[in-house]
Amino acid sequence: MIEVENLTKYYGPRKAINNLTFQIAQGEVVGFLGPNGAGKSTTMNILSCILPASSGTARIKGYDTFEHSIELRKIIGYLPETPPLYPDMSVRDYLMFAAQVRGLTSKQTGSAVEAVIEKCSLKNVSHRIIGRLSKGYQQRVGLAQAMVHDPDILILDEPTIGLDPIQIIEIRKLIQQLASSHTIILSSHILPEITQICQRVIIINEGEIAAVDSLEGLTASLRKSERLSLTVRNASDDIEKKLNSINQVLSVLPGEKNQFLIECALNSNLQDEFARLALDNQWGLVEIKPLSMTLEDVFLKLTIEEKDVKA
Amino acid sequence: MRNAWIIAKRDLGSFFNSPIFYVVTTVFLIIYSFIFFNILNFFSFQSLQAGQLQAMGMNLSLNEMVIEPSLQNMSVILLMIIPIITMRSFADEKKTKTFRLLLSSPVPLREIVLGKFLACMIVVTVMISISSYSIGFLFLLGEPELGPIVTGYLGVLLMAGCYVSVGVFASSLTDNQIVAAVMTFGFSLFMWVIGWGAQAAGATAGQVLQFLSIVDHMERFLKGMVDTSDLVYYLSFILLSLFLCHRVLDSNRWR
Numbered sequence: 001m002i003e004v005e006n007l008t009k010y011y012g013p014r015k016a017i018n019n020l021t022f023q024i025a026q027g028e029v030v031g032f033l034g035p036n037g038a039g040k041s042t043t044m045n046i047l048s049c050i051l052p053a054s055s056g057t058a059r060i061k062g063y064d065t066f067e068h069s070i071e072l073r074k075i076i077g078y079l080p081e082t083p084p085l086y087p088d089m090s091v092r093d094y095l096m097f098a099a100q101v102r103g104l105t106s107k108q109t110g111s112a113v114e115a116v117i118e119k120c121s122l123k124n125v126s127h128r129i130i131g132r133l134s135k136g137y138q139q140r141v142g143l144a145q146a147m148v149h150d151p152d153i154l155i156l157d158e159p160t161i162g163l164d165p166i167q168i169i170e171i172r173k174l175i176q177q178l179a180s181s182h183t184i185i186l187s188s189h190i191l192p193e194i195t196q197i198c199q200r201v202i203i204i205n206e207g208e209i210a211a212v213d214s215l216e217g218l219t220a221s222l223r224k225s226e227r228l229s230l231t232v233r234n235a236s237d238d239i240e241k242k243l244n245s246i247n248q249v250l251s252v253l254p255g256e257k258n259q260f261l262i263e264c265a266l267n268s269n270l271q272d273e274f275a276r277l278a279l280d281n282q283w284g285l286v287e288i289k290p291l292s293m294t295l296e297d298v299f300l301k302l303t304i305e306e307k308d309v310k311a
Numbered sequence: 312m313r314n315a316w317i318i319a320k321r322d323l324g325s326f327f328n329s330p331i332f333y334v335v336t337t338v339f340l341i342i343y344s345f346i347f348f349n350i351l352n353f354f355s356f357q358s359l360q361a362g363q364l365q366a367m368g369m370n371l372s373l374n375e376m377v378i379e380p381s382l383q384n385m386s387v388i389l390l391m392i393i394p395i396i397t398m399r400s401f402a403d404e405k406k407t408k409t410f411r412l413l414l415s416s417p418v419p420l421r422e423i424v425l426g427k428f429l430a431c432m433i434v435v436t437v438m439i440s441i442s443s444y445s446i447g448f449l450f451l452l453g454e455p456e457l458g459p460i461v462t463g464y465l466g467v468l469l470m471a472g473c474y475v476s477v478g479v480f481a482s483s484l485t486d487n488q489i490v491a492a493v494m495t496f497g498f499s500l501f502m503w504v505i506g507w508g509a510q511a512a513g514a515t516a517g518q519v520l521q522f523l524s525i526v527d528h529m530e531r532f533l534k535g536m537v538d539t540s541d542l543v544y545y546l547s548f549i550l551l552s553l554f555l556c557h558r559v560l561d562s563n564r565w566r
Binding site: 048049050051052070071073074076078080082084085086087088089093097098100101102103145 | 314
C-alpha cells in the first residue's frame with residue numbers, strides 16, 4: 001500500500017532524511033520511533049503530500065505523493081504534532097469545515113461530522129469553542145479532523161504528546177479501535193505506546209533507518225544474551241559469588257530486596273541450576289523470572305550503538 | 312472555486328467573530344465621516360458665497376466638490392486600514408500551524424490564495440458599503456450624478472483590491488502579523504507616491520513611473536470614466552500579487 005524508496009529530503013544544506021526505504025501493507029499499524037530531529041515528522045509530511053522529497057519516491061496505492069498529491073490527500077488523514085485547530089471555532093463548525101475542504105459534498109458533510117463526533121466521544125463538547133477545551137479534548141478534535149473523511153490511511157504524529165495519563169489511555173484506546181479498519185502510521189516518544197498499538201516498528205536515527213521489524217523480531221535479532229530475575233528470602237553474603245560460579249553466567253547485578261538480575265549466555269536454560277543452588281543454600285526461593293528485552297532496550301541499543309559506530 | 316469559497320467563508324466567520332473587524336470598521340467610519348462632513352461643510356460655505364456673488368457665475372458640483380475628494384480621502388484611509396485586515400491571512404495560519412490542515416487537504420494552492428483574497432475583499436467591501444450612507448445623505452440634500460458615483464466606487468474597490476492582494480502576498484512571506492502589516496503599508500504607500508518621481512526621472516522613465524502610480528489610475532474613475540488601461544492596470548496588479556503569493560507558498564514547501 002505504501003512504498004518508500006530512497007527517500008531523501010534536504011532543508012537548505014541540512015539533510016533531514018537520507019535514503020529511507022520501507023513498505024507498509026494495507027491494514028498494518030506501524031510505529032515510527034526515533035529521537036528528536038531524527039526525521040520522523042519530515043517523513044510523515046512527505047507521506048501526507050505536504051512536502052515534496054528532494055529525491056527518491058513515496059508511493060501510496062501506486063500513486064506518487066508529489067505527482068498525484070491532490071488525489072491522494074482524499075484518502076489520507078493527517079494529525080500533525082500540533083493539531084491544526086482554529087481556536088475561535090466551535091468543534092462542530094471546525095469539523096464541518098475540515099470535512100468540506102477534504103472534498104466531502106454538502107450532503108455527506110453532516111453525517112460524516114456526526115459519525116466522527118460519535119467515534120471520538122465529542123458529543124458533550126460539540127458546541128463548545130475549541131480554544132476553551134482541555135488539551136485532551138483538543139487532541140480528540142485533531143484526531144477527528146484527520147478521520148472525518150473516512151480515509152484509508154491515518155498518519156498520526158505524536159498523538160498523545162502533552163496529555164495526562166488518563167487522556168493518553170483514552171486516545172490510545174481510540175487508535176486501537178481505528179486500527180481494525182485503517183492503515184495507521186504513528187510516531188511516538190512513548191515506547192510502551194508503540195509496543196501496545198503497533199504491529200511493526202520503523203526506527204529512524206539521524207535521518208536514516210536503523211531498523212524495520214516487529215518488536216519480537218527486533219528483540220530476537222538484537223539479543224546476544226538472556227536475562228533472568230532471581231528473588232530469594234534470605235540471601236547469604238556469598239550469593240553473588242556462588243551465582244557467578246555457574247558456567248554460562250555472564251554477570252550478576254543486585255536489585256531491590258534480595259532480587260538479583262542475572263545475565264546468562266543465549267539458550268543456556270539455567271533456571272534449574274539456580275533453583276537447585278537456592279535450595280542447597282537455603283536462600284528461600286521466591287521467584288525465577290526470564291526478562292524479555294523491552295522496546296526501550298531495543299531503541300537505545302540501536303540509536304546509541306549506531307552513534308558509537310559512527311563516532 | 313468551491314474550495315476558495317469554503318476557505319473564504321471560514322475566514323469571514325473568524326473576522327466577524329473577532330473584535331478586530333468591529334474596531335477597524337468603527338475607526339474607518341469615524342475618520343471617513345469626519346472628513347466627509349468637513350468637505351460637505353466647506354461645500355455649503357462655498358455654495359453660500361456663490362449664491363451671494365451670482366455675478367461670479369460659479370457652477371458648484373456635488374460630484375466634483377464633495378464625492379470626488381471624499382472618495383480620494385477614503386482611499387488614503389484604506390491604505391492604512393487594509394494592512395490590519397490582511398495581516399492575518401497566512402501569517403496567523405503559519406504561526407498557529409493551522410495551515411497544515413489546508414496543505415494536507417485536496418485543495419489546490421491557488422484556491423487557498425483566492426479564498427484568502429476573497430475573504431479580505433468581502434470585509435473591505437462591507438466597510439466601504441457602510442460608508443456609502445454618506446452618498447445617500449447627499450441624495451437627500453441635492454441631485455448628484457449617479458454615473459461618477461458608481462465608477463468612483465468601482466475605482467475605490469479596485470484600488471482596495473490592489474492593497475488587499477499586496478497584503479495577502481506580504482502575509483505569505485512571514486508568520487509575524489505585524490511584519491506583514493508593515494510590509495503591506497510600506498509597499499502600498501510606495502506605489503502611491505511612485506508617480507512623484509516622474510518629473511525628476513526624465514521623459515520615458517517618468518511616464519513609466521506615472522503609469523505605475525496606483526493613485527493616478529483612479530482619477531478617471533472619479534470623473535465617471537472607465538478606461539481599459541486603468542482596468543488592466545488594477546487587475547494586472549491584483550493578479551501579479553496573488554501569483555507571487557502562490558509562488559512563495561509553493562516554494563516554502565521546497566525549502
